[in-house]
Amino acid sequence: MRTLPEPIAVRELKSDVKPIWCAGCGDYGVLNAVLKALSDLRTDPASVVIASGIGCSGRFPAFVSTYGFHGVHGRVLPLATGIKLANPELTVLAVGGDGDAFSIGAGHLPHAARRNVDITYIVMDNEIYGLTKGQPSPTSPLGMKRKASPYGTTDEPINSVAMVLCYGASFVARGFSSRPRELAEIVKRGLQHEGFSYIEVISPCVTFHDTYGLYKELTTPLPESHDPSDRTAAVMLALETGVKHLGVFYEDARSSHHAQIERLREKSGGEFSLEDVMARFYR
Ligand SMILES: Cc1ncc(C[n+]2csc(CCOP(=O)(O)OP(=O)(O)O)c2C)c(N)n1
Ligand code: SF4
Incomplete structure (x- = not known):
């Protein structure tokens, strides 16, 4: 990671483009966390590329004054991999939604994890397709009724933390957009990790699936006793029901x-x- 001799303020890392997300969208918290992480790490913005897929979350690169690439739906991981291979000196951050990551883009995730390319991937999981107005996604809760699923969904939701742990990723974490300071710490660790860093972020869609109340109740930090070098223990914690743990589940070198x-x-x-x-x- 290329750093600057002097600290860089968050306001200098914001681009001139104002986010057009709905007021209250979780993606604002993710943006603030990423800006804070880049600022805290004194990252030289000229050495950073943020790549995205398609979705409300896909607009992310436009709001940060680093380099950016708004790619096509579901292809953010091959895009980010290509950027890193072409110039390994760059810090590469990939971002997108749960539809982008686990529907159309799902085939790329296991390979990015096992290949261990040094990129950080943040999935803004709102459990729905936001941009296209509220269709169920692979993380939607069972039975969710919307216009595209009037009698409720019939498919079990994906547990992305457990899934990516089992894909063998070398860094797996979960954050919550309502806790941007803690999320910034996780993003910092992800950016500093040499290898593929997967960060699931609970990022509610206030317009089509407002889960703020639910996840304020269900989220809790990982137990202090958890050893992040223990993949099996991490999987067990990820599979616990009735709770969503936050923090770094797993990291290896x-x-x-x-x-x-x-x-x-x-x-x-x-x-x-x-x-x-x-x-x-x-x-
Ligand atoms: C190849 C292709 N198929 C479908 C679409 C339509 N489409 C645009 S965004 C999207 C899903 C958005 O959901 P998600 O990835 O969860 O992002 P969010 O908008 O919730 O941030 C879909 C299906 C598209 N743009 N391109
Ligand atoms: S539709 Fe949902 S995901 Fe999209 S900007 Fe609005 S709140 Fe955010």
Whole structure:
């Protein structure tokens, strides 16, 4: 991560574009947390790229004065991976909604997790498709009635923290947009983690699925006794019912994708350039 010698104020990290999210949308809390994390870490905004998918959450990069790329629906992880591979010096943050991540984009998540590319992925989970006016998503609660599901949904919701833990991700956390200071700490840890960092954020959609009350009740910090190097314990906590734990569930220090590529290059005895090795790796 490239840092600045002097602290950078949050206001300097805001772009001139004002968010057009509904008043009260959870995504504001996520934006504030990311701005605080970048400011606290003194991150040079010229070395950061924020990539997004499509959805209300997909507008995110426009509001931060870093580089940004608003990509197509469900393809934020391949996009972010490509950015990081092209220039490993960059700090790459991928953002999007639960539809983007777990419907159309679901096939990319296990591979990003096992490949361990050094990117941070924040999913703003509002349990619904916000932008397209309230259709059920893969995290919608069972039985949720909306215009597109007038008799209630019939499918079990995905537990993304448990799922990504089982995909073998090297950093898995959950935050709540109503707790931006705690969320900023999680984002800081994710950005500093060398490898794929997955952060699920409960980010309610006040217009189509207001869950603020529910999650103020159900959320609680992870137990202090939890050891974040214990994946099995993390999965058990993620699977607990009647509660949503907040904090870093799991972190390990295995080699990032870039470090592995570097090792392959060294092994080749300098015969290949980094580009050659990557071309072979991906053909
Ligand atoms: C290929 C493609 N299919 C479908 C759509 C329509 N579409 C736009 S956003 C979206 C889902 C938005 O939900 P989510 O990803 O949860 O983001 P949110 O708006 O809730 O932040 C869909 C289905 C699209 N833009 N492109
Ligand atoms: S529709 Fe929902 S997700 Fe979209 S901006 Fe409004 S509150 Fe946020």
